[in-house]
Amino acid sequence: MKDDDRWYCSDRSNDEDAVLCIEGDNEAILESDSLPFDVSSLTEVSALSIDCAAARNLSLASMRGITRVQIGRMEKDSRYYYSLPLLPSRLKELCVILVHEDDIIGAVESQTELRSLTIRRNILNNYAALFAPIRNSGFESKPQEKWSNLESLTLHSCGMKHFPSQISELKDLKRLELNSNSEMKSLPEDMGTKLQNLEELILWECGLKQLPNSISNITALKKLDLSRNSELKSLPEDMGTKLQKLEELDLRRCGLQQLPSSLSNLTGLKKLDLSHNSELKRLPEDIGTKLQNLEELNLGWCGLQQLPISLSNLIALKKLDLSRNRKLKSLPEDIGINLQNLEQLYLRDCDLKQLPISLSSLTGLKKLDLSHNSELKSLPEDIGTKLQNLEELILSECGLKQIPSSLSNLTALKKLDLSDNSELKSLPEDIGTKLQKLEELVLWRCGLQQLSISLSNLTALKKLDLGNNKELKSLPDDMLQKLENLKELHLQYCGLEKLPSSLGLLESLDVTGCLLTRLPSSIGKLMYLKCLGNPITFPPKGVWEYGLASIRAYFSSKILTSSRRVKIVVLGESCSGKTSLFQTMLRNASFCTCLEDRTIGVEEYELTLADKRAKIIDCGGQRCYLLTNQLFVSENGLVVIVVDVQRYELTEASFHEHIGKYLQVVYERNENCYIVCVFTKMGSFV
Template identity: 30%
Template sequence: MGVILSYIWKTDEEEQEAELEEDGPWSLQELRRKFRQTPAGLIELNLQNCGLASLPSAVFRLQEVQILNLSWNKLTHLGAGICALRQLQVLYVEHNQLSSLPAELADCPDLAELHAGWNSLSCLPAKFRRTTSLKVLSLYSNDFRSLPDSVPLMTNLEYADFEHNSLKGLPMSMSRSKVNVLKLGMNQFQHVPPVLVSMPLLEKLDMSSSQVSSLPDIIGDMPHVKSLNFARNCIKDLPPTICELSSIEELNFLQNKIAKLPPGISHLTKLRSINFEGNTLSTFPSEVCAISSLEDVNFNNNHIEFLSVHISNLKRLTALRLSNNRIPSLPNSICELVELETLTLMGNKLTELPLMFDSLRNLQHRSIDSGLDLFNNEMQMPPRHVCDSGVESVFQYLREIRRTKPVEVSRRKILVFGESGAGKTSMIHAMLHGKSKLALPDEQTHVLEQHTWTVEGERFQVNDFGGQQMYHVTNQLFFTRNAVNVLVFDIHRYSASRYDRDVGNWVQAVTAQVPDAVLLLVGTHSDLCSAADVQQRRAEILATMQQRENAVVEDINEELFKMKEALNGERHGLFAGHNRFAGMSTEERTECHTLLQQRLTSRPVLPQDMIVVSSADSLDGIPLLVHTLLQFTQNPQLFPKTVVPESWADLERQLTESRNGPEHFLTYEQVVTMAGDVGLTEERLIPALRYLHLIGEILWYEDNLMLKEYVFHKPSDLIDIFKAIFRHDIEDFLTYGNDVFRRVGHMTKQQFRLVKSRFLKGGQMSVGLLRCFLSNVCADHQSLSVVVNLLKKFELCYQLPDSEAAPGLTGPSALLFLPC
């Protein structure tokens, strides 16, 4: 007692002397500066993650502290003096190195919460059995092999967390415990302890991630239980008695081996949430449709092939999770679930949605395991582009379909890319014309060449991308879905050191724009290689490509694990400062999780083999290449049919016909007028333009204040613009003998030299010089302004401050900087 009193009663002089014992950040004065008042009005001292190996003595004199946070330190003991904190209500000592707790903690009269998870505790002081104020005891991730005898005797204990220990059973004395919430997950239980049934006030039981293979029949004798969590166990069958839990509100049997539910489950009239994700259900249990109280249903990752029409009985349902099943269609009755906010259908076999699907007006945008998720289906109506654009795009599409009618359209593109000199153009000529015509060195493709190819009654657009380094930035503008991406490289010149240059960097560039791109690998100049060399290089390239892909997937999974770790640890306050996701806002974490999930599920379709060809007279491999391309494009899983509203198809046809005109682009007002001719109001026009932009038929940048006023109905014209700016013959072009600099730029020879020097040495281009480059493409002021904004949009150029412009330059004084 004398020790205790020495901390409590001190004269003013003693207090002043005590303050001198420690200085720096652990003095009494400095510690008090760390005080903060919680929203509940409690005084908190947060010493989390301060590297403490022992408690500063001044802490024991802070008698006004009500919440003390010592988590994420290196403490091996707390000390008997802790009992001097007479007003202490909440103590956090998680993630330290404690092997015991001081018995004196029981003398803190107001201590209501003790959080000591992630230490090395294996027992509690006997004195704890006399604790009357403790309501929350959190001891997860310690070394308990049996439940301390003191726990059942804590008369006011309501919440006990012993997750992630080594418990195998519970003492019979637990029948006297008044605990409401008991968390026993991640222990070594093989059976459900019978004593749980005798706990008079138990409402929530968590035995997840244990080794339980069955539930006892007496499980039904728990009159007050509201929540059962047996996730990640080995349970195959549920006993019929589980249907006698009259108060049950939540059932969680995630990742077990359950193939069917007991019929009597429909009697659980208070059930609000059920989770049977990751089991072996082959049908959606019809009994579930009779539980009108349900609000959240999770049957993700099962084998469900059919969704009952009686799903409409679940009028209160706000979340229905059915991802990764085998569902081919949705019943029209699902449209009656007007309270739905979350509907996850990723990874099924859906091709279309019910026409009245937009009746689900409360559906949210996709986020972490919530909102509308239609990813990884074979969607035709709406098309995948629309589904991926969010719930409002889906609704707009369906409303337009009902106003007009559905029309099936076919689009097939072949994108051919690879390093300069790989033989792309020669290969394309051999494909298109069935004969050899080798491209000469001065016939290299600049930016992009487009061809139309008709074979076996099918019509394709073939895009031949220039391979020079300066064109890599512009290539990204033309990568789209619904295309076979043909990566071409010279197998004769290939060596392991060239993998990134010839293959890896191109795969990365394409999948950055189209994550689930379909890739076809073609090695050219096979006539210059031996069969053995071809075989060796084929095996080496395919193996390296797969290794890189495996590494990417592993990295994404690791990031997702860290995200889940942060989410799971957040409730314990464990990961602050130790997990980079923990500091994010909910919105940021949601967006990051969504992007990671998309990256994981949208993986490229990598080639399982490689085609080797020769574009010389023999045309070796060319017939196989043509056959393979046709197989790819006719595969409905890779390239599903597309159904669009007739009005959208009519608008696309009008825009296509207008390509015969001289304009490089149309104003938005011109397109509004054009849309009116096919019955589209301006409000209904916007979803149509968004869709046509997504599939690459037009370019419309509604997020750009200036560019949204223009619709680029001839994307191929951008090729001419980029060719004019990103020239391979720049040295030949930039001569004063080229009269464009006098005729268009009105430059003197001296001005020209300055302009040329600034451009070649520093990438600086005046708008006047840009007008000279574009003189044969678009030289009027409006076009020039649009081009400048396009270049900025794609980050192909940046505007330098006017102050950096040299006086005397012809045209506008502002300078553009072209990094490439």
């Protein structure tokens, strides 16, 4: 394998299913003669994916081991069409994306054993030529031998305006995908009569207004996707009578107003998606009686006002989504009795006012979303006693005033969201004692005034959101030290007046819009900090408003100042004599720095003064370093501003340029340091 910035080629010839990938941006970068070897020599390669304009230059016809070829890439926003190379004639699978139509026709015509053909993002016009291998023989239409093996056909985003009649002659076809051809509008009436072996039919976003009745005759069908046909208002009445092998039916965003009663007869169905049919007001009454194999039912964003009682009989159901049915005020009372296999229940943004007691009997439940039911107000008292497998509980914006103490018994819980319950003033005292697996706790805008001490016991917690609790003034002192896995903490817009001295192992902290006046020195250990909108006086504004790097440098310098060493920060314009001055002190002899040796950035020196050691920080005078100079100023330290008297004038502008701007930088950082101005080059001035 070789990898550089121009091409990538991988030959995994030892693998059972070896793959060769060739990638390039354009013909100039990747051409056939730029490869390090003859591609046809890769006799063990069985699958080929080409994503380069130079594809036409490759010689692949002799690569008899190749059975799968893809030209182009679906996710790439290409501005050119690919040209096909000469392909081996016994391919099993061919996928072409943005390829010239004539090349596609020629490639298809040359194949004799093709099982899967995929054409994506090609505007096709000459269907007669494309399907030329399908011919009429006497009174009966049948494919030539070369098409007899075709099992899968995909024509995705091909600009189809009608259903090519030749497709109906592919009687051995098992999978047909014609999605994203929005102008097709209709299907042939005899489609279901001829395609008897079809197992998957994918027709999403085809502009369909109705289905032929014969579609019910495709008795081998296992998957039917009709989603995003927004003008499809109804389904054939007998659709559910014959499709006994159907396992997956996708009808989302179809504009359906009602369902045929025969739908309940799809006894093999495992997944049914009816979401985003806002005019669908009711379901067949017996839908839950016969669909005993149904595992996933999506009814979100429909217009349902009530649920049939039989829904409680879907004993195989694992996922039920009823979100955004805003007129759904209640659930069947016995919904929790029989649905023992239910793992996910979504009831977001309904109009529920109370929950049935039987909900607590859903012992297999892992995720429960009740968010945005603002009239809910309370939960069943025993909700935490039986739901021992619950891992995620979403209760945001439910109008809750309190939560039952049994919630603390949800020992498997990993995520708990109680946000936007503005009247929830407190949490159960023992909430942190038992929820040992909790990783995410969201308490945004809950009206909290103080936190339970037991929260410190949530040792698995990784994310804690306490934002917008305006009455929350402080955190327990040792809470963050004990929460050893906590990485992300949100405290924005709280009434917080101070932070604990130790932030533990926290990586990200948001305290925007609080009432903090001081930041602890441990803040410098963070990787991410937001603290705007606080009346912070320590560190100085000129420090913290420049972010964590500035804060770290500030606290680092304070540690240095507290030692026996004196710190001297030297500021001044470039070439003002700063380095010469202190080199003279270090050498105890006159010294003049050469222009090419002047300080760029920062240099440090050690100087012994009486019984103390002084650390001299010589800051470069280049304008780009001005704001960073303040990082080195510390409380009780000495700042020396060096001024070249030859360039200094007795004007306000000159004062600002040579002295004033440095005073401003220093005072933004620390008002308690000592400042001395030293004028240099006086001999020349005199």
